[in-house]
Amino acid sequence: MVLHAELADKSYLFNTGKSFKSYGFLGCHLLDDEQAEFNVWAPNAKKVAVVGDFNNWQDSPLKQIKDTGIWHLVLDGVKAGDLYKFSITGPDGKRALKIDPYATEFEKKPGDAAVVMKPINHKWKDGLWLGRRKRSKALQRPLNIYEVHLGSWRRHEDDSYYSYEEFANELIPYVKQHGYTHVELMPIMEHLLDASWGYQQLGYFATTSRFGTRAEFLNFVEKCHLANIGVIVDWVPGHFIRNYDALYQYDGTPTFEYQDENRADNKRWGAWNFDLGKAQVQSFLISSAMYWLEECHLDGLRVDAVSNMLYLDYDDGKEGLTNKNGDNRNLEGIAFLQKLNQVIHREHPDVLMIAEESSAYKGVTDTVENGGLGFDYKWNLGWMHDTLKFFEMDPVYRCNNFQLLTFAFVYMYNEKFILPFSHDEVVHGKKSLMHKMPGDRYNQFANLRTMMIYLLAFPGKKLRFMGSEWGQFLEWRDWSSLEWVDLKDDMNHKMDIFTTALNEIYHNQRPLWELDHNPEGVVYSNTDDAASSTMGFIRQGKRKHQFVVAAFNFVPVERKKYRIGVPFTGEYELLINTEDERYGGTWTKLETNFTADKTPFHGQPASFTVTLPAMGALLIQPIKLNRG
Structure with a gap:
């Protein structure tokens, strides 16, 4: 059991934006076969309880650790596979069932209850790949990426999804045969709406259950590495799913999103914008990135919709918004992206951080020390x-x-570019690449x-x-x-x-690749x-x-x-x-x-x-x- 003093120390780091592996204590953690610890951040909640299979979906109240905003409980009778949610009573007395923001697996859609999971115990066999990755200089190496949407690469004859295991058996040999160096998976984090392609995320620490379990996903990554194929995954730190039982007004007040509803509301994509200036949100998001890179051995993250985090007026209906300096830059968003890349590269200097950024913002791939954002690559849109x-x-x-x-x-040579012919250009009436040709x-x-x-x-x-x-x-x-x-x-x-x-x-x-970024x-x-x-x-x-x-x-x-x-x-x-x-x-x-x-x-x-x-x-x- 984590003592309250230890939890208070961890909570301090979380609340100051310095907890970059907060998944290690927040969420649900099995202590033994039938006992689990629950910790959740809900600073303005009046009452917090956990409900699930283990208590017949009746409230088991959590206690708030003083001055931390963290609620805590150790509960007996909890076992791996149980479903659960948090019951949050806001300052206005209204009760709502909410997801666990740190859940590492969810039940299959359309449900969104979290699944009690055992700790990751995968015995990785990709040491040779990771060793080569550390020694290689990515900028001077070939990088030829095959972008994949798993839900539509292949399906069974009855239109059901392939599993992670089936992708390992078929996608990996296909990519290898065709000579690509990496696969880039469109978001595989848990999401409810297929039509969002994964960009309206529900779970920031959970692989989608559409294709199988977390363990099966880890096996897929390992098999990619054993075949000398890198794995990059799209990641969305700018905005989150609109559903009211997810992160929105988590404790009954704006918690993960901006206090200003105009800034919180992402009209263009029907989502809520993260408050990137809030220390706890920074801890949450950077921990999410670290989870995928460290616990899942990913080789890089392609950060989606960076422009939405750089500009106050990027969204529809927000023309004229300015910062304290009188311009349209989102100063909190810029600072967050710099912090994100600094933390990631300090811990894992050999992984790739890639920006999908659609404007002419200067210094996306320049170092933070030089005033840049610190990404390794930018898509040349x-x-x-x-x-x-x-x-x-x-x-x-x-x-x-x-x-x-x-x-x-x-x-x-203004930036270190990746040249993409991506999914965005072959959908919504734009025609396939071949069909575009005259x-x-x-x-x-x-x-x-x-x-x-x-x-x-x-x-x-x-x-x-x-x-x-x-x-x-x-x-x-x-x-x-x-x-x-x-x-x-x-x-x-x-x-x-x-x-x-x-x-x-x-x-x-x-x-063709040795001096890609050299005149x-x-x-x-x-x-x-x-x-x-x-x-x-x-x-x-x-x-x-x-x-x-x-x-x-x-x-x-x-x-x-x-x-x-x-x-x-x-x-x-x-x-x-x-x-x-x-x-x-x-x-x-x-x-x-x-x-x-x-x-x-x-x-x-x-x-x-x-x-x-x-x-x-x-x-x-x-x-x-x-x-x-």
Whole structure:
């Protein structure tokens, strides 16, 4: 049993925003086979009790630890598997049944009672993976992420969910076969509404029961690591589910959310905003992040909706809100994000903290010491939107809109970027990536292959949403499985082969990731030829003789004797041609070898010519250079 003096010390840290593993004492903790300790933060409650299977859902009152806001009880007759809730009586005398904010498992929806759980006793076998992760320098390593929504990746024929165990047996080999380095799971924290995709969270310490138990999820993570696949999970610290039996007005007053209802109410997403300036909320949220990274061995968190935490006026109807300095920054939100990243990186410097941030806020990936937010990476949403807008155009108009591609070269080193083609761009009528492409079916695939080479070659780490690897035609539907039947079609099958080949090239070619965040990583060759809608540039590795040449033709007109400038004379060979018949193209004979002579071109001392395929792209590498 935790003595009150010990609990008071832990409560002090919690109340001052310094308890970063508060899941160790708050919530429900089994002390032995039939005794449990309950602790819950409800500072303004008039009365708190626990109700559950163990007491026939009748009140067992908790006592408040003086001056802490923490209510405490040790209760006999409690066993693993029992369901429970807290009964909270607010200052106005009204009673409400509330979830346990620190529950590590919930009953299956539509119920939301917490489950009494035994402590995690998983005997991890991923030490080799964690050791490599500590030694590796992530910025200089390949990062190629497969974004997955577990509820719709695969389902059974009766439309029931796969289990974590089934995902381990099928998703892991699939990701491995296709050459991705990481999976990024859309939120797997417990949530009630499928249509929220997990972004309106109920449980901040609980894996969703849709797919199985916490133990089965830990097994999934371990098996990913044993297959050399990292696991990133989306996490939502900005806002929480609207349900009144969850965190909203937890003790009968605004507790986790802002006191000001206008600031608390997230109208755009139908949720409640966390009060990020409140010390106890900081302890709660940072503890949640630590739980997933430390107890579940995750390799990173992609923090959702960062812009909503950075700006007071980000939500609908909040125009004109300002801070004490007269601008629209959310000073508490900024301070929280800085604190979050400092704590996480102090404890786990090798995990990845990734920001989904949609504005031009400066310093998202700069250090806190330099005034930045301290994230490792930021999704480059500007690059994504401009690239998709360009490729959706009829090719005849691309020459007049070339800035959609070239503008990103201006700011590509402002932050440490991940280049995403994410779930948000293939849903709600936006069409799938393949369906966005103009022209007939053949040209749609030609455009898609070219765009994927552009993703590969442009500086920044990579992320692609499931289904894009074979060019699914239907846009993403969260309520049903991907259209796996597509792979019986020859074009889809060849697109899938192309993706696997492209990922292998990415993994094996150091210049494509070694200097992603260094201006020396790109050598400009021919990036401004808008008139012909063509582009060429070089991705440079640390060693001067290691580089990859990328050449693009964004219109369906073949370019013979297209000249490409390179730094050395010598012999070069083809890595991939998007028009190779193996990948769905029309070329049965490929130009595979090229000789660079001393003809200067676009600032480079040497060059060679290629036949640039219509609506296609080439990647070429040096094999024997004259470096004298």
